[in-house]
Amino acid sequence: xxxxxxxxxxxxxxxELNFSAGPGALPRTVLEQVQQAIVxxxxxxLSVLGLSHxxxxxxxxxxxxxxxxxxxxxxxxxxxxxxxxxxSSLQFGMIPQALLQTPQDRADYLVTGYWSARSxxxxxxxxxxxxxxxxxxxxxxxxxxxxxxxPDPRAAYFHYVSNETVExxxxxxxxxxxxxxxxxxxxxxxxxxxxxARRFSLIYAHAQKNLGPAGVTVVLLRDDLxxxxxxxxxxxxxxxxxxxxxxxxxxxxxxxxxxxxxxTRWLRDExxxxxxxAAIHQQKSQRLASVFDNRPEFWRLHxxxxxxxxxxxxxxxxxxxxxxxxxxxxxxxxxxxxEGHRSVGGVRLSLYNGVTxxxxxxxxxxxxxxxxxxxxxx
Numbered sequence: 001x002x003x004x005x006x007x008x009x010x011x012x013x014x015x016e017l018n019f020s021a022g023p024g025a026l027p028r029t030v031l032e033q034v035q036q037a038i039v040x041x042x043x044x045x046l047s048v049l050g051l052s053h054x055x056x057x058x059x060x061x062x063x064x065x066x067x068x069x070x071x072x073x074x075x076x077x078x079x080x081x082x083x084x085x086x087x088s089s090l091q092f093g094m095i096p097q098a099l100l101q102t103p104q105d106r107a108d109y110l111v112t113g114y115w116s117a118r119s120x121x122x123x124x125x126x127x128x129x130x131x132x133x134x135x136x137x138x139x140x141x142x143x144x145x146x147x148x149x150x151p152d153p154r155a156a157y158f159h160y161v162s163n164e165t166v167e168x169x170x171x172x173x174x175x176x177x178x179x180x181x182x183x184x185x186x187x188x189x190x191x192x193x194x195x196x197a198r199r200f201s202l203i204y205a206h207a208q209k210n211l212g213p214a215g216v217t218v219v220l221l222r223d224d225l226x227x228x229x230x231x232x233x234x235x236x237x238x239x240x241x242x243x244x245x246x247x248x249x250x251x252x253x254x255x256x257x258x259x260x261x262x263x264t265r266w267l268r269d270e271x272x273x274x275x276x277x278a279a280i281h282q283q284k285s286q287r288l289a290s291v292f293d294n295r296p297e298f299w300r301l302h303x304x305x306x307x308x309x310x311x312x313x314x315x316x317x318x319x320x321x322x323x324x325x326x327x328x329x330x331x332x333x334x335x336x337x338x339e340g341h342r343s344v345g346g347v348r349l350s351l352y353n354g355v356t357x358x359x360x361x362x363x364x365x366x367x368x369x370x371x372x373x374x375x376x377x378x
Contacts, residue, residue: 012334016359020337021165021188021312022208025354029270030212030262037258048258053251061254061261062247068264072274073197075220082219082239083247083257087206088115088187091217093122094237095183095202098229099156100127108132108155110175113140113164114343119185127156140167142304146175157181157201157225163189163311165209166341167302168348170309174199181225189311190218191267192353193278201225207256209311210353212263215256267353277353281310284351284360288313291367298375299367302344316346322374323347333366 018025026034037048044057051058066081075081084090096107105127109120111134123129132151133144151158158176163169165188174196176182181201190205197203201222208214221239229239241249271277285308292299292315302314317323323346330338340346351360 012359012362014334014336016356017335017362018337019335019349019351019355019359019363021341021348021350023213024209024350024352025359026212026259026263027266027270027354027356030259030266030354033262034259041258048255051254053248053254058254058257059248061258062252065257065261065264066247068261068268069191069218069220072191072264072267073195073220075197076222078223079197080219080221080223080226080243081247082221082242083252083260084217084219084242085215085253087214087217088185088204089118091185091204091219092119093125094239095157095159096123096126097233097237098239099181099225101156101230103127105156106130106152106154108151108158108176108180110144110149110160111135112143112161113169114166114341115164115185115187116161119159119161130155132158139302140164140169141302141307143169143171143307144175146173149175151175151177151180153177153180155180157183159183159185161185161187163187163309165312165350166314166343166348168309168312168314169303169307170311181228188352189309191264191274191277192281192311194274207260209350210263212259213256215253216260218260263353271353280357281351283357284355285310287357287360287364288349288351288367291364291371295371295375298371302346311351313349313351314340314344314346315348320345325374326370329370330366335363335366 015031039047041048041051044051062083069081100107107123107127108130111117111131120129132149158180160175162171162184178199182199183202184200186203187205188209191210202225203220204217206217226239226243231238231240235241267277292301300316317326326347327338338347338349340348
């Protein structure tokens with residue numbers, strides 16, 4: 001595979017041409033700081049891989065990362081910012097275990113794609129699962145309008161996934177009721193745009209999309225929901241324990257949290273905040289839409305236009321052979337991570353925060369060139 005691709009105005013490296021759905025691309029300046037930290041963290045005299053989680057330095061890392069997230073999201077003071085492990089998959093079970101107090105308690109869920117379908121697997125172990133809407137019969141190509149849903153006002157909580165990475169679907173509005181605890185898996189679009197955090201009781205996001213390498217999961221937990229969380233659960237699954245320990249109850253993933261800290265600094269200082277990040281994502285989307293919408297018979301996007309994600313674009317080409325040719329040509333040109341998820345196949349482009357406008361322009365040029373060579377339709 002080529003190590004770099006020439007673009008007008010400079011050269012993009014393989015790291016910058018990473019369109020993988022996870023681990024996602026990281027900003028060049030963050031990678032440079034990580035490279036230095038692996039040898040020696042500035043002022044510490046040791047590699048980040050050898051620094052103890054019990055040092056004052058790491059306590060400061062956790063506290064600053066939490067404070068940066070608070071400022072980026074304008075997070076109210078009644079939220080706790082936790083750094084846990086286990087990814088979204090652990091939260092799928094940890095949340096119903098904490099909040100369904102009896103087998104009769106009920107939770108509302110939306111099933112809008114691969115990951116939200118995974119999120120419901122453990123719910124019935126602890127209470128009653130109510131699937132308000134399921135897009136499986138439609139192939140997960142669209143999302144329900146928020147006004148069409150009828151959430152249960154007596155539900156213990158309402159849960160949804162804001163962005164489905166496999167199918168390329170993203171909510172543009174917030175579903176659910178404001179008088180029922182709203183819980184959201186934002187793993188693939190967290191910190192990509194401003195959100196009204198006050199309308200949520202719990203938000204969680206694992207790191208390997210927009211926040212750094214796998215190993216850490218951010219949980220934003222509001223006080224009033226914490227008060228409802230059970231304590232008669234295994235210690236590592238007790239939200240109260242993690243709040244009391246300020247995210248260092250057991251040995252945490254020091255390296256992953258340190259990279260997350262660098263990402264929050266980059267968003268704060270170099271990007272300029274989440275409104276600026278959202279504007280960049282809109283530009284990425286527009287530049288690729290100019291390719292896809294011109295030849296929808298060739299680039300067969302999975303998601304309906306009204307549900308199309310700014311983070312992930314899943315598609316099929318006219319034939320499986322052409323998809324294989326596309327992936328071979330893309331690899332030879334220096335691009336990586338364009339394979340579709342194993343459950344749906346095809347091609348997928350992921351445009352997380354670390355993917356630059358220059359990289360998107362480079363990809364758009366490649367897409368046009370490939371289409372010109374292989375589109376035989378009249």
